[in-house]
Amino acid sequence: MSSNLSSGMSFSTLEQELEELKRQGLYRCCRTVEEIQGGRIRIGGRWLLHLASNSYLGLHQHPAVLQAAREALGRYGAGAGSARLMAGTFSLHEALEEALARFKGTEAALVFPSGYAANLGILPSLVGRQDLIVSDRLNHASLLDAARLSGATLRVYPHRDTARLEEVLKRRRAGFRRALVVTEGVFSMDGDVAPLAQVAQIARRHGAWILLDDAHGTGVMGPGGRGTLEHFGMMADETLLQMGTLSKALGSQGGFLAGPRLLVNYLKNKARSFIYTTALAPASVAAALEAVRVIEREPLWRQRLWENSRRWVAGLQGVGYELISEETPIVPIRVGETAEAVALADRLLKAGVYAPAIRPPTVPAGEARLRTSLTALHTPEDLEVALEAFRAVRHAVV
Numbered sequence: 001m002s003s004n005l006s007s008g009m010s011f012s013t014l015e016q017e018l019e020e021l022k023r024q025g026l027y028r029c030c031r032t033v034e035e036i037q038g039g040r041i042r043i044g045g046r047w048l049l050h051l052a053s054n055s056y057l058g059l060h061q062h063p064a065v066l067q068a069a070r071e072a073l074g075r076y077g078a079g080a081g082s083a084r085l086m087a088g089t090f091s092l093h094e095a096l097e098e099a100l101a102r103f104k105g106t107e108a109a110l111v112f113p114s115g116y117a118a119n120l121g122i123l124p125s126l127v128g129r130q131d132l133i134v135s136d137r138l139n140h141a142s143l144l145d146a147a148r149l150s151g152a153t154l155r156v157y158p159h160r161d162t163a164r165l166e167e168v169l170k171r172r173r174a175g176f177r178r179a180l181v182v183t184e185g186v187f188s189m190d191g192d193v194a195p196l197a198q199v200a201q202i203a204r205r206h207g208a209w210i211l212l213d214d215a216h217g218t219g220v221m222g223p224g225g226r227g228t229l230e231h232f233g234m235m236a237d238e239t240l241l242q243m244g245t246l247s248k249a250l251g252s253q254g255g256f257l258a259g260p261r262l263l264v265n266y267l268k269n270k271a272r273s274f275i276y277t278t279a280l281a282p283a284s285v286a287a288a289l290e291a292v293r294v295i296e297r298e299p300l301w302r303q304r305l306w307e308n309s310r311r312w313v314a315g316l317q318g319v320g321y322e323l324i325s326e327e328t329p330i331v332p333i334r335v336g337e338t339a340e341a342v343a344l345a346d347r348l349l350k351a352g353v354y355a356p357a358i359r360p361p362t363v364p365a366g367e368a369r370l371r372t373s374l375t376a377l378h379t380p381e382d383l384e385v386a387l388e389a390f391r392a393v394r395h396a397v398v
């Protein structure tokens with residue numbers, strides 16, 4: 001069964017682990033995407049309705065964004081060729097950081113190679129062994145990994161439960177040098193919104209810093225698309241640190257922190273995922289920069305996104321699905337058992353819709369779901385077609 005190498009080394013224990021994952025329905029593999037056009041995706045030669053994109057505004061294919069990326073390729077080349085602190089900070093990187101700071105209403109911003117890298121750099125720079133991190137239970141894996149890497153004591157509070165957050169801080173805060181409260185703005189797998197005003201109030205009461213991960217809020221939430229802080233009218237709150245990604249509504253690649261200049265300078269000196277890696281590629285930087293400008297000058301995309309989201313929520317409820325939340329363009333459908341979620345996703349695929357099952361460990365055991373996400377590129381006809389498929393497979397969930 002297993003192939004023993006001449007050294008006597010064998011991978012058979014790894015093979016056993018994979019077999020076990022398969023038995024539990026938790027084995028993962030990548031679907032090969034051949035093409036994406038508007039709200040549709042081609043997989044295995046078939047065009048499907050695409051309900052799994054995080055490019056909420058469709059800016060990954062906006063003509064001005066593509067043109068900016070092309071110009072940057074011509075001017076700077078395909079790769080940056082150096083780390084940021086060596087020769088990899090181009091005028092383009094600085095223009096993007098200024099644009100992000102203006103967009104987020106902060107003094108400064110710092111760009112990382114990805115959102116994951118941003119979290120992995122930010123948390124261990126701010127807190128360490130003498131400190132406490134208090135984290136929402138449903139926070140993204142990158143925040144959890146970053147918390148572990150920091151060496152700080154990690155305490156988790158139940159999802160959006162501010163009373164329990166306060167309890168943890170009351171009981172534990174005094175024993176630590178610093179405390180950092182970490183929450184997403186829009187939760188990536190649940191689509192609901194953090195009670196940020198209360199979180200901020202509680203954190204402040206206990207002398208804790210706050211880091212907001214606004215990966216899914218940026219470009220989506222608030223009247224200007226500036227994110228979850230704008231949604232709550234909290235843009236002026238400078239005690240709040242926020243990170244985001246360039247890879248979701250901004251349609252490009254990369255991550256960022258927005259906050260006081262002091263903090264940006266500090267991270268330039270401390271954040272290892274900023275220092276020891278090649279600068280973000282010029283085309284990605286230029287695309288993200290133009291995407292910020294598009295969000296500021298073309299509210300149309302955000303309006304379409306929200307119209308689609310509302311229409312989709314009403315449609316799914318009309319067909320009888322139970323939604324985990326209905327507040328944002330992330331609309332997760334409650335299923336429960338992993339096998340059931342996978343079966344439902346398979347039926348939808350056959351019916352022409354791509355909406356993947358989300359399984360443990362991405363979500364807690366027993367909370368498997370179908371995650372649908374809307375974009376500005378879906379047409380009303382797209383949504384009708386998708387809803388028809390959901391109606392047809394409905395009996396699979398009950």
Ligand SMILES: *Cc1c(COP(=O)(O)O)cnc(C)c1O
Pocket residue numbers: 114115116117119140142184188213215216245246247253254255
């Ligand atoms: C996607 C995501 C990230 C990571 O961003 P990438 O740019 O994809 O690495 C971080 N936090 C949250 C909440 C996310 O959803």
